[in-house]
Amino acid sequence: MGIDISRLRRQFGSFIALDDISLRIGDGExxxxxxxxxxxxxxxxxxxxxxxxxxxxxxxRDGQDLLALDARRRGVGxxxxxxxxxxxxxxxxxxAFGLRVRPWRLRPKAAxxxxxxxxxxxxxxxxxxxxxxxxxxxGGQRQRVALARALAIEPRLLLLDEPFGxxxxxxxxxxxxxxxxxxxxxxxxxxxxxxxxxxxxxMADRVIVMNRGCIEQVGTxxxxxxxxxxxxxxxxxxxxQAVPGEVTASSLxxxxxxxxxxxxxxxxxxxxxxxxRPEHIVSSPRPGEGLPARLLGVRHVAGTxxxxxxxxxxxxxxxxxxxxxxxxxHASGERVTVQFQALTVFGLDREGRVCARADCHTPHxxxxxxxxxxxxxxx
Amino acid sequence: MxxxxxxxxxxxxxxTLAVLGSCVLLPLAALLWTACELGPAGWWAQxxxxxxxxxxxxxxxxxxxxxxxxxxxxxxVAWVLVxxxxxxxxxxxxxxxxxFALPTAVAGIALTALYAPNGWIGSRLVxxxxxxxxxxxxxxxxxxxxxxxxxxRTLQPVLESLDGDxxxxxxxxxxxxxxxxxxxxxxLLLPALLTGYALALARxxxxxxxxxxxxxxxxxxxEIAPYLIVQKIDSQYDYRGAAALGAVMLAASLLLLLAMxxxxxxxxxxxxxx
Numbered sequence: 298m299g300i301d302i303s304r305l306r307r308q309f310g311s312f313i314a315l316d317d318i319s320l321r322i323g324d325g326e327x328x329x330x331x332x333x334x335x336x337x338x339x340x341x342x343x344x345x346x347x348x349x350x351x352x353x354x355x356x357x358r359d360g361q362d363l364l365a366l367d368a369r370r371r372g373v374g375x376x377x378x379x380x381x382x383x384x385x386x387x388x389x390x391x392x393a394f395g396l397r398v399r400p401w402r403l404r405p406k407a408a409x410x411x412x413x414x415x416x417x418x419x420x421x422x423x424x425x426x427x428x429x430x431x432x433x434x435x436g437g438q439r440q441r442v443a444l445a446r447a448l449a450i451e452p453r454l455l456l457l458d459e460p461f462g463x464x465x466x467x468x469x470x471x472x473x474x475x476x477x478x479x480x481x482x483x484x485x486x487x488x489x490x491x492x493x494x495x496x497x498x499x500m501a502d503r504v505i506v507m508n509r510g511c512i513e514q515v516g517t518x519x520x521x522x523x524x525x526x527x528x529x530x531x532x533x534x535x536x537x538q539a540v541p542g543e544v545t546a547s548s549l550x551x552x553x554x555x556x557x558x559x560x561x562x563x564x565x566x567x568x569x570x571x572x573x574r575p576e577h578i579v580s581s582p583r584p585g586e587g588l589p590a591r592l593l594g595v596r597h598v599a600g601t602x603x604x605x606x607x608x609x610x611x612x613x614x615x616x617x618x619x620x621x622x623x624x625x626x627h628a629s630g631e632r633v634t635v636q637f638q639a640l641t642v643f644g645l646d647r648e649g650r651v652c653a654r655a656d657c658h659t660p661h662x663x664x665x666x667x668x669x670x671x672x673x674x675x676x
Numbered sequence: 677m678x679x680x681x682x683x684x685x686x687x688x689x690x691x692t693l694a695v696l697g698s699c700v701l702l703p704l705a706a707l708l709w710t711a712c713e714l715g716p717a718g719w720w721a722q723x724x725x726x727x728x729x730x731x732x733x734x735x736x737x738x739x740x741x742x743x744x745x746x747x748x749x750x751x752x753v754a755w756v757l758v759x760x761x762x763x764x765x766x767x768x769x770x771x772x773x774x775x776f777a778l779p780t781a782v783a784g785i786a787l788t789a790l791y792a793p794n795g796w797i798g799s800r801l802v803x804x805x806x807x808x809x810x811x812x813x814x815x816x817x818x819x820x821x822x823x824x825x826x827x828x829r830t831l832q833p834v835l836e837s838l839d840g841d842x843x844x845x846x847x848x849x850x851x852x853x854x855x856x857x858x859x860x861x862x863x864l865l866l867p868a869l870l871t872g873y874a875l876a877l878a879r880x881x882x883x884x885x886x887x888x889x890x891x892x893x894x895x896x897x898x899e900i901a902p903y904l905i906v907q908k909i910d911s912q913y914d915y916r917g918a919a920a921l922g923a924v925m926l927a928a929s930l931l932l933l934l935a936m937x938x939x940x941x942x943x944x945x946x947x948x949x950x
Binding site: 447 | 846
């Protein structure tokens with residue numbers, strides 16, 4: 298059951314949009330395809346909708362070859378990024394379009410079409426605006442008309458291309474929540490494309506992270522966020538920042554500190570990449586202990602302080618995220634000492650592919666850190 | 677007072693009205709004034725003759741038909757120029773303007789030379805019993821020729837700006853190619869098609885130079901109204917008679933354009949200005 302995508306390739310000239318993509322989407326799943334622009338996510342969507350054909354590979358739905366079906370007969374609902382509503386038709390006529398263009402033998406009676414359109418418009422909360430033209434609607438309303446129009450043909454797969462890309466921030470957040478609930482009530486297998494990490498992580502059952510035509514990671518939002526599989530996912534989703542590090546035997550040395558390394562295959566890798574997240578860079582509880590750094594700039598964003606740090610011995614500045622209480626007392630230009638609370642290590646083979654990864658928590662320093670609730674609980 | 681983007685609203689409005697008044701309204705008023713000097717009976721004596729009525733019928737009938745043909749041909753030409761990439765596309769694109777730029781007499785002579793019974797195309801059509809030159813068909817041909825650029829040039833920018841997503845949306849919703857054209861593209865192109873129709877129609881009604889060469893100006897058969905106006909002045913110095921006929925053409929043209937504007941409004945009812 299579900300949709301089976303196997304070894305899909307699509308090339309435009311010398312640009313490889315999709316490079317050997319294989320993927321399974323379960324029945325009723327709500328899946329996000331997340332990636333930067335040019336990562337191939339829209340190409341994948343267009344191939345699934347039937348608006349483009351892959352150079353090779355197959356797509357099957359319940360054992361049926363989807364690529365052999367013309368887009369007209371695929372039963373795939375597509376919601377365009379800019380809605381693509383028919384400007385010369387009213388809201389109700391837009392929604393009815395997919396039913397009215399059916400061959401007359403399959404076309405429902407006018408009364409049936411009207412009832413179905415009314416019901417859909419009620420569900421997307423637009424029944425009051427049925428007689429309006431798209432030019433008379435707000436962005437969020439147009440988005441919902443586009444959704445109702447795609448659902449009118451009772452699709453077995455719903456595709457959404459950057460569904461919130463053209464909306465302002467407030468509408469976007471509300472509509473996200475609404476669409477999540479709406480999907481739950483429908484249960485249609487859905488796939489949406491986005492470049493917005495928050496959107497993907499908040500809404501999807503499963504997230505597919507794409508980069509340069511390849512799938513970097515497939516997993517639940519928690520998996521993708523907490524255990525990024527590749528340096529790209531770490532950078533893109535968790536804002537991981539590279540720090541210089543060396544792996545020797547079973548320990549990792551980063552800027553003078555030593556970390557215990559577990560589960561890291563020491564033979565296969567050729568190079569390592571070490572990442573630290575903004576929220577894992579904290580100011581040292583005891584001054585003078587940790588990494589000396591200079592504050593380049595401090596920005597306050599919604600209760601969080603984003604500090605740009607120049608750590609001694611590093612070329613690139615690091616970004617740290619502190620909660621308001623912590624960060625409030627610092628000013629730019631000041632010298633501070635910071636600590637890393639956790640690191641992610643990726644072992645890369647000669648082709649640059651990830652062959653080992655490990656997460657490290659709390660460095661074992663020369664003198665162990667005697668802080669944290671667990672100590673008090675033991676005592 | 678609200679601030680406007682451009683200063684000098686009164687000055688510019690006054691200037692616009694002055695230009696419009698002196699270049700458009702004043703000559704038309706003079707025309708009507710001259711025509712009115714005849715009085716109703718005199719007016720009917722000028723216009724009600726069999727010869728004049730036949731010419732009016734030909735002028736407006738052929739112009740309406742020619743504008744319709746222009747819309748169909750122009751849609752095809754604009755479609756090909758916008759949607760396809762082929763060798764010499766730019767050259768073809770430039771050629772569209774030629775009937776527009778050519779002195780109409782030159783166009784008339786060229787068409788006559790081609791379609792006359794001894795011409796290159798005309799001689800091949802005669803065995804089929806088709807006479808183009810010196811017939812009503814010739815009048816129609818000349819009118820189609822001069823009106824075509826108007827349709828192509830009004831359609832082209834609209835076709836180019838048409839969102840490809842709309843066709844794809846219709847496609848994924850199950851519309852066949854014909855349905856995509858009739859239900860999505862055509863309604864969106866309709867305002868531009870109507871504008872092109874109105875322009876081609878206006879040009880065809882007013883066309884003189886190219887038509888008089890190819891029509892042969894046969895009595896009751898291929899005389900167009902503008903030809904009769906020139907005849908009245910040329911041979912009889914009958915300015916009032918010419919003005920009477922001119923006033924009829926003015927009124928009919930005005931009515932046609934107003935009707936077109938009304939249809940235009942209907943076709944654009946969905947484009948709401950907010």
